Amino acid sequence: MFEKVLIANRGEIALRVHRACREMGIATVAVHSTADEHAMHVRLANESVCIGPPQASESYLNIPAIISACEITGADAVHPGYGFLSENARFAEILEAHGITFIGPTSDHIKLMGDKIAAKAAVKALGIPVVPGSPGAVTSNEEALRVSKEMGFPVLVKAAAGGGGRGMKVALTEDALIEAFSTARAEAKAAFGDDAMYIEKYLGRPRHIEVQVIADSHGNVVHLGERDCSLQRRNQKILEEAPSPALNEESRKKIGEIVSRAIGKLGYLGVGTVEFLYEDGEFYFIEMNTRLQVEHPVTEAITGIDLVREQIRIAAGLELSFKQEDVNFRGHAIECRVNAENAKTFVPSPGTIREYHTPGGLGVRVDSGVYSGYRIPPYYDSLIGKLIVHGRSRNECLMRLRRALHEFVIEGVDTTIPLFKELVNDPDLIDGNYHIHWLEEFLERS
Numbered sequence: 384m385f386e387k388v389l390i391a392n393r394g395e396i397a398l399r400v401h402r403a404c405r406e407m408g409i410a411t412v413a414v415h416s417t418a419d420e421h422a423m424h425v426r427l428a429n430e431s432v433c434i435g436p437p438q439a440s441e442s443y444l445n446i447p448a449i450i451s452a453c454e455i456t457g458a459d460a461v462h463p464g465y466g467f468l469s470e471n472a473r474f475a476e477i478l479e480a481h482g483i484t485f486i487g488p489t490s491d492h493i494k495l496m497g498d499k500i501a502a503k504a505a506v507k508a509l510g511i512p513v514v515p516g517s518p519g520a521v522t523s524n525e526e527a528l529r530v531s532k533e534m535g536f537p538v539l540v541k542a543a544a545g546g547g548g549r550g551m552k553v554a555l556t557e558d559a560l561i562e563a564f565s566t567a568r569a570e571a572k573a574a575f576g577d578d579a580m581y582i583e584k585y586l587g588r589p590r591h592i593e594v595q596v597i598a599d600s601h602g603n604v605v606h607l608g609e610r611d612c613s614l615q616r617r618n619q620k621i622l623e624e625a626p627s628p629a630l631n632e633e634s635r636k637k638i639g640e641i642v643s644r645a646i647g648k649l650g651y652l653g654v655g656t657v658e659f660l661y662e663d664g665e666f667y668f669i670e671m672n673t674r675l676q677v678e679h680p681v682t683e684a685i686t687g688i689d690l691v692r693e694q695i696r697i698a699a700g701l702e703l704s705f706k707q708e709d710v711n712f713r714g715h716a717i718e719c720r721v722n723a724e725n726a727k728t729f730v731p732s733p734g735t736i737r738e739y740h741t742p743g744g745l746g747v748r749v750d751s752g753v754y755s756g757y758r759i760p761p762y763y764d765s766l767i768g769k770l771i772v773h774g775r776s777r778n779e780c781l782m783r784l785r786r787a788l789h790e791f792v793i794e795g796v797d798t799t800i801p802l803f804k805e806l807v808n809d810p811d812l813i814d815g816n817y818h819i820h821w822l823e824e825f826l827e828r829s
């Protein structure tokens with residue numbers, strides 16, 4: 384097992400990783416920008432190294448500075464958290480070249496899944512259902528028109544280098560297609576330096592359901608069920624839950640087995656999330672994420688498995704501590720992302736937290752690095768914490784969530800808590816009756 388892990392991240396996820404290390408008897412190194420000197424994970428870590436100024440490009444994305452921090456402290460592994468360098472294949476390669484373990488999948492798998500066209504072709508070949516669309520890259524207007532007419536409108540033009548909703552354009556008609564294709568292509572070239580494009584049948588009101596998988600270096604692959612992440616705004620998830628209200632035990636088992644088998648054949652290592660759109664009872668692959676995700680705690684709540692602990696064990700070459708038949712899905716969990724933003728306008732609200740009181744009690748977890756008197760810096764994303772509630776049933780989970788939201792006090796900055804207080808009383812939300820555009824429609828009506 385590793386003796387010392389460097390945490391190449393900040394905020395609640397840096398603290399989350401520290402907690403797993405601490406429980407495993409592994410020393411931690413926090414790296415931080417000058418803006419994060421007073422962060423909770425920096426205080427709790429065994430050692431800390433300042434790696435640069437506030438701008439992420441100069442600190443949390445600064446590979447030479449992070450490698451130097453590893454060398455100075457003698458860290459034998461790096462956990463990248465999510466965002467920042469977590470899906471940077473070059474970072475994983477450079478670490479390996481320095482004899483430092485990247486706690487995550489191989490750089491080849493990161494690269495494969497980073498290319499959305501290659502990823503789709505690879506998983507399709509392994510038996511995962513994909514969205515109908517162009518068989519590969521579409522390189523001309525004529526080809527774009529031909530494949531679109533074949534599958535029928537509306538279609539969605541996507542960039543191979545995109546993902547997470549960046550570089551997409553819907554075309555409702557033949558006339559709109561050429562315009563959408565050229566614009567999306569030019570935007571992809573400008574944004575990613577790569578204008579490889581592909582086209583898919585556009586699904587109108589799907590749910591976003593993702594399957595959590597975990598694989599070790601001994602050939603064991605286990606799926607940990609799904610999360611429903613349909614409640615989003617501008618590609619930012621707001622609330623996630625597990626299990627999905629849209630699936631039954633049979634469909635869960637079926638998609639889980641399809642994903643496990645594929646991931647096993649791929650020789651994948653570590654945790655991964657296979658993202659699907661789900662419409663009219665069918666799953667359609669869209670992307671695979673090769674990192675630990677923000678919403679991993681809902682899976683932890685219903686399975687009792689510590690995903691960060693397992694990531695670290697896998698990276699150290701150990702076997703998974705459970706088999707598929709040992710995984711029992713228990714009850715229901717919901718996560719609310721507490722952002723320092725205005726709950727109506729979503730305008731970021733950095734500043735100093737004055738009063739701070741977190742909810743507690745049975746089935747309530749708060750993952751956050753903030754505290755009373757903490758100053759939220761303006762340089763990073765506005766997620767300041769996550770409220771994760773577990774109950775024996777979805778209804779018990781919702782009742783507990785209402786109670787927990789009522790207890791949560793954050794003063795001094797605006798937060799998304801008032802939005803969640805409204806959402807948990809909405810009839811559609813109570814019924815689990817929503818899709819990826821539901822929240823935007825809800826916000827327009829209220």
Ligand code: MV4
Nearest residue numbers: 514539546547548583584585586591615669819
């Ligand atoms: C789609 C789609 C409809 N049809 N693909 C957006 C993020 C990226 N991961 C894929 N996305 C979508 N792909 C087809 N063929 C609708 C979306 C989409 C979406 C997907 C998941 C979560 C939120 C979303 C918000 C808008 C659009």
